[in-house]
Amino acid sequence: MSSAAEDTNRRMLRARDAMDRHYAEPLDVPALARIAHVSQAHFIRTFRATFGETPHRYLQRRRVERAMFLLRSCDRNVTEICLEVGFTSLGTFSRTFRDIVGESPSAYRARGPLAAVPTCFAMSWMRPSSFG
């Protein structure tokens, strides 16, 4: 592992942090590629090589994780939560949620309130896995 690869990793992490920070905004690959100092095509390829999934998939899981949290910690309805975490259509949200979590948003909500843990751990560990 060269320091060049470490530098690449750090730039990819910087871009991923930007996605985490602005998860409710549309995926902006050109902006992320600029943060990472690479071309757009290279960004998607390198992100996947670094983190094991595409930026699009990462952002979906980030949003679904936030939705999972909100569904079990507040009373807002599913449509409001869907919009708040960055989805623009309830249909896409429900499909993506079910695809990733394995059940519908309302079924997930019916599991009841969550235990309180610091946010960053909840964010990392509730993010539904796409790694099996």
Next chain:
Amino acid sequence: MFNALKISQIFVLDQDEALDFYVGKLGLEVNTDADLGFMRWLTINVPGEPDREILLERPGAPRMDEATAAQVRELLTKGAMAGTLFFTTDDCQKTYETLLAKGVEFTDQPTKRDYGIDCGLRDPFGNAIRFSQPLS
């Protein structure tokens, strides 16, 4: 049995750069900076809290072989094995603005939670840091 947590450790890629960041930007204090010959023992603490030190350790020989150190650095820089530090502050928003003006990279803006207001940032190497303003 135990009566305190005295030292905890995170890996950094460069100890001078770590000092610039943790002391120069985050405002922590150097507790001990000693050349032991085999390593530079470098610890920092929150001002006024010298009994709770954070060791800033550089991965490398002789503690680990170079190939292993390279793996540690690879994981650190992608945020996968990075340490996590939690601090508290009296004013989360003000601290956030102060650090943002110094060019600190945030992962999370100040947000109100059940337990207070908190936010997250990234050190230059990939470690995650959070600080919160507990509910008064």
